[in-house]
Amino acid sequence: MLELRKPEGCPKCQSTRIKRILWGRPGAEAMAMVAGGDACLGGCFVDPYPPSWRCGDCGHAWKDDTDPAQQMLDESERRFRVRMQELRKAKGL
Numbered sequence: 584m585l586e587l588r589k590p591e592g593c594p595k596c597q598s599t600r601i602k603r604i605l606w607g608r609p610g611a612e613a614m615a616m617v618a619g620g621d622a623c624l625g626g627c628f629v630d631p632y633p634p635s636w637r638c639g640d641c642g643h644a645w646k647d648d649t650d651p652a653q654q655m656l657d658e659s660e661r662r663f664r665v666r667m668q669e670l671r672k673a674k675g676l
Contacts, residue, residue: 588650593638600639631664632657 592599604625605613616622623637634644635653647653 587635587652587656588647590636590647593641593643594645595643596638596641598638598640602637602639604633604635604637604644606633632660 587603589603590601593601602620603616603622605616605622606625606627606629608627609617609624613622613624617624625633625637632646635646635656637644648657
């Protein structure tokens with residue numbers, strides 16, 4: 584799992600009760616993070632460029648676009664989507 588830089592506080596309410604949002608089907612590592620209170624599950628269906636963090640107090644969800652690891656994730660997502668469009672076009676879909 585890519586290590587994102589944990590925010591110091593929620594941008595909405597400044598709470599320090601921040602949890603990483605884990606998307607997709609959770610494995611053992613993800614479930615251990617949830618059980619330990621370090622993460623929460625976001626769901627199985629992932630929208631493009633989903634938020635990475637959720638406030639444990641106000642529920643606000645966001646991602647840190649200044650985090651180099653987040654930038655890598657976003658670029659991987661962008662390349663994946665471009666490649667899928669190319670494949671669809673090549674197949675006439």
